[in-house]
Amino acid sequence: MELEDQNEETEDKTVKIPKTAEKGRFIEIVVPVLTLMTIVNCVIILVLVMNIGRKVNGLEQQMIVLQDKAAADAADMAADSALPEMSTFADVVDIDGSYVQDTAEAADIVEAAAMEDTHKPSGREENSDGIRRVYLTFDDGPSANTDRILDILDQYGVKATFFVVGKEGYADQYRRIVEDGHTLAMHSYSHKYSEIYASLDAYKEDLAKLHDFLYELTGEDCNIVRFPGGSSNTISHVDMWDLIDYLNKENMVYFDWNVSSGDAAKGRISTAQITKNVLDNIDQYNNAVVLFHDAAGKDSTVDALPAIIEKILESDNTVLLPISEDTVSVQHLHE
Ligand SMILES: [Zn+2]
Known part of the structure; x- marks a missing residue:
C-alpha cells in the first residue's frame, strides 16, 4: 500500500x-x-x-x-x-714568353700583372724643384726586344733603367745596357714568385745570385732593386718589410713605379693604349717612374717608345733620367 x-x-x-x-x-x-x-x-x-x-x-x-x-x-x-x-691560366706566359705549366705560378703571374697595371700610388713622391723628372724603367729583360729598345733610346740620346732577370745567352745585352750609360738594376734571378717569396732566405739567395751573375758579366756592383710584382705585391709569403729591412741593411735601394704603361697584362695591348697610359699620367708626378716590360712578345711596348719619348722631350721643364741612388724614392710601401 x-x-x-x-x-x-x-x-x-x-x-x-x-x-x-x-x-x-x-x-x-x-x-x-x-x-x-x-x-x-x-x-x-x-x-x-x-x-x-x-x-x-x-x-x-x-x-x-x-x-x-x-x-x-x-x-x-x-x-x-x-x-x-x-x-x-692556360695562356699565361713567363718572362721568356713560355707557357707556364704550374697553375699556382700562373695564378701569381696573373695577380701580380693585374696589380702592376692598376696600383694607385699614395702620392708621397710629390717633391719638386720646378723640374719634372721622368724615369723610363724596363722589367724582366733582357729579351729579344732589348736591342730594339736600346737602339731607340740611343736614337733620342735618352737614358733609362733596366731591372733585369738572370738569363743565359744575353751577355751582350747586359753589357750594352751598361756601356750605353743606362742603369743596370736588379729584379730577380728566377722571377719565380713561388720560389723567391717562399722565405727571406730564398729571396736573399735569388738576389745574391743575380748580383754575382751581373757582376761577373759587366763588372757592375748593382744596388738598385725592384721587387717582382712591386713592394705592394699580394703574393709574397714573406712580410715584404722583412725583405725591405734586408735591402736597407745591404745598402740597396728599391724602386716601385707610379705610372704603368699597362703592358704587364697578358695578351697584346695596343701601341696607342700604351702611349696613352703613359702620357696621360706622367703629368701627375714631379718624379714619374714609368713601368714597361722588356719581355718576349711585348712588341707593342717597343713600338710605343718613340712617340712617348718625343712627347716627353717636347714638354717644358721635363727631363728623362736613369734611376740612381740619388733619385727621389718612388715606393709603394711607406714607413
Ligand atoms: Zn717582373
Missing part, C-alpha cells in the same frame, strides 16, 4: 507529458541538428582535404624548382672550377 502510494506520488510529480510525445519532439530536434552537423563536418573535411592536396601539390612544385636550382648550381660550379684552368 505504501509502495503504491509512493509510485503514484512520483507519477504525479514527474510525468505530466506523455512519454511518446516527448520522444517524438526529441527526435524532431536532434535528427536535423545531427544531419546539419554531419553535413558541416563533411564540408569542413572536404575543404581541409582540398587544402592539403593543394599544399602537397605546392610543396611538390617547390621541390621540383629546388631540385632544378640545385642542378643548375652544380653545373655552374663545375663550369667555374673548370674556368681558371681552361681560359685564365
Whole structure:
C-alpha cells in the first residue's frame, strides 16, 4: 500500500507529458541538428582535404624548382672550377714568353700583372724643384726586344733603367745596357714568385745570385732593386718589410713605379693604349717612374717608345733620367 502510494506520488510529480510525445519532439530536434552537423563536418573535411592536396601539390612544385636550382648550381660550379684552368691560366706566359705549366705560378703571374697595371700610388713622391723628372724603367729583360729598345733610346740620346732577370745567352745585352750609360738594376734571378717569396732566405739567395751573375758579366756592383710584382705585391709569403729591412741593411735601394704603361697584362695591348697610359699620367708626378716590360712578345711596348719619348722631350721643364741612388724614392710601401 505504501509502495503504491509512493509510485503514484512520483507519477504525479514527474510525468505530466506523455512519454511518446516527448520522444517524438526529441527526435524532431536532434535528427536535423545531427544531419546539419554531419553535413558541416563533411564540408569542413572536404575543404581541409582540398587544402592539403593543394599544399602537397605546392610543396611538390617547390621541390621540383629546388631540385632544378640545385642542378643548375652544380653545373655552374663545375663550369667555374673548370674556368681558371681552361681560359685564365692556360695562356699565361713567363718572362721568356713560355707557357707556364704550374697553375699556382700562373695564378701569381696573373695577380701580380693585374696589380702592376692598376696600383694607385699614395702620392708621397710629390717633391719638386720646378723640374719634372721622368724615369723610363724596363722589367724582366733582357729579351729579344732589348736591342730594339736600346737602339731607340740611343736614337733620342735618352737614358733609362733596366731591372733585369738572370738569363743565359744575353751577355751582350747586359753589357750594352751598361756601356750605353743606362742603369743596370736588379729584379730577380728566377722571377719565380713561388720560389723567391717562399722565405727571406730564398729571396736573399735569388738576389745574391743575380748580383754575382751581373757582376761577373759587366763588372757592375748593382744596388738598385725592384721587387717582382712591386713592394705592394699580394703574393709574397714573406712580410715584404722583412725583405725591405734586408735591402736597407745591404745598402740597396728599391724602386716601385707610379705610372704603368699597362703592358704587364697578358695578351697584346695596343701601341696607342700604351702611349696613352703613359702620357696621360706622367703629368701627375714631379718624379714619374714609368713601368714597361722588356719581355718576349711585348712588341707593342717597343713600338710605343718613340712617340712617348718625343712627347716627353717636347714638354717644358721635363727631363728623362736613369734611376740612381740619388733619385727621389718612388715606393709603394711607406714607413
Ligand atoms: Zn717582373
